[in-house]
Amino acid sequence: MAARGVFITFEGGDGSGKSTQIQSVRDWFESRGREVIVTREPGGTELGTEIRRLVQNGPEDVDARTEALLYAADRAYHVATVIAPALERGAVVLGDRYIDSSLAYQGAARSLGVDEIASLSAWATRGLYPSLTFLLDLPPEVGLHRHTDAPDRMERESMDFHERVRHEYLRLADAEPDRIVVIDAVGTIDEVFSEIRGVLVERFEGGSVTIDEADDAPLSAQEAPASSERPASLEAADKPREKSADKGSSRKPATMVGALGESQGALWDE
Ligand SMILES: Nc1ncnc2c1ncn2[C@@H]1O[C@H](COP(=O)(O)OP(=O)(O)OP(=O)(O)O)[C@@H](O)[C@H]1O
Numbered sequence: 230m231a232a233r234g235v236f237i238t239f240e241g242g243d244g245s246g247k248s249t250q251i252q253s254v255r256d257w258f259e260s261r262g263r264e265v266i267v268t269r270e271p272g273g274t275e276l277g278t279e280i281r282r283l284v285q286n287g288p289e290d291v292d293a294r295t296e297a298l299l300y301a302a303d304r305a306y307h308v309a310t311v312i313a314p315a316l317e318r319g320a321v322v323l324g325d326r327y328i329d330s331s332l333a334y335q336g337a338a339r340s341l342g343v344d345e346i347a348s349l350s351a352w353a354t355r356g357l358y359p360s361l362t363f364l365l366d367l368p369p370e371v372g373l374h375r376h377t378d379a380p381d382r383m384e385r386e387s388m389d390f391h392e393r394v395r396h397e398y399l400r401l402a403d404a405e406p407d408r409i410v411v412i413d414a415v416g417t418i419d420e421v422f423s424e425i426r427g428v429l430v431e432r433f434e435g436g437s438v439t440i441d442e443a444d445d446a447p448l449s450a451q452e453a454p455a456s457s458e459r460p461a462s463l464e465a466a467d468k469p470r471e472k473s474a475d476k477g478s479s480r481k482p483a484t485m486v487g488a489l490g491e492s493q494g495a496l497w498d499e
């Protein structure tokens with residue numbers, strides 16, 4: 230039986246608690262004997278660390294298209310050298326940001342076009358999509374106030390920019406409810422993890438995928454829906470959402486087979 234990995238990403242505005250929650254999710258999988266890789270974008274590789282420095286604190290005159298291409302280059306190399314090899318060995322890959330960040334920040338907030346950025350990202354990743362994405366949702370002013378260090382180029386953008394990011398994230402979640410689970414990130418760290426844990430238990434401990442079925446499945450990659458097929462329910466940001474744990478069992482269980490191995494630490498120093 231070929232080893233199969235699981236690719237899970239964490240998305241949300243700046244300071245929404247992604248890195249904090251990833252540590253608990255890592256512990257959850259490791260305590261179940263899985264090899265876990267925690268990685269991030271930009272900066273999950275040495276090359277990516279250079280790109281991260283350039284996009285976050287490089288020249289102020291980097292234009293939106295250049296910025297989008299830098300994130301895409303980081304992602305292409307990251308997939309080829311870190312994510313795909315880890316999935317092939319059966320690891321659980323926890324990604325702090327991925328394609329949805331480019332759709333929300335460059336596609337929507339920078340007005341480059343979500344469809345254009347989706348095509349660029351699909352090309353850069355050869356169509357590798359996560360099977361599950363946690364969207365940590367909270368008002369941008371809350372996330373930005375959580376940071377104590379000096380704001381980077383993106384964090385210095387206007388509140389309107391960050392509202393557009395949030396709006397697009399919620400629109401994406403509305404369009405792909407099976408993959409993107411919206412988590413209310415306003416509560417305490419424990420409250421937020423409790424909501425995430427509920428989804429993990431439902432997907433990975435209560436799922437009904439058998440090893441044989443999972444073996445036929447693609448490598449945790451999902452076909453990207455054509456963005457023109459996405460419902461444009463732009464009221465998403467304004468309407469109350471149901472709690473992810475209450476969404477019922479219509480979601481497809483993700484695959485949970487693969488090699489058990491040693492855990493690895495984060496790929497960067499903070
Ligand atoms: N639920 C929470 N309530 C209050 N503070 C939190 C919560 N979650 C995280 N924090 C704190 O907020 C700050 C930002 O958290 P974290 O780095 O996890 O967010 P992030 O989404 O990864 O941020 P960024 O996108 O900017 O990297 C940290 O100081 C963290 O301790």
Ligand SMILES: Cc1cn([C@H]2C[C@H](O)[C@@H](COP(=O)(O)O)O2)c(=O)[nH]c1=O
Binds near residue numbers: 243271
């Ligand atoms: C992957 C990706 C990231 N960004 C932005 C979003 C954030 O402001 C920074 C990353 O900082 P973090 O502390 O690691 O969250 O980069 C983006 O605009 N587009 C992307 O594709």
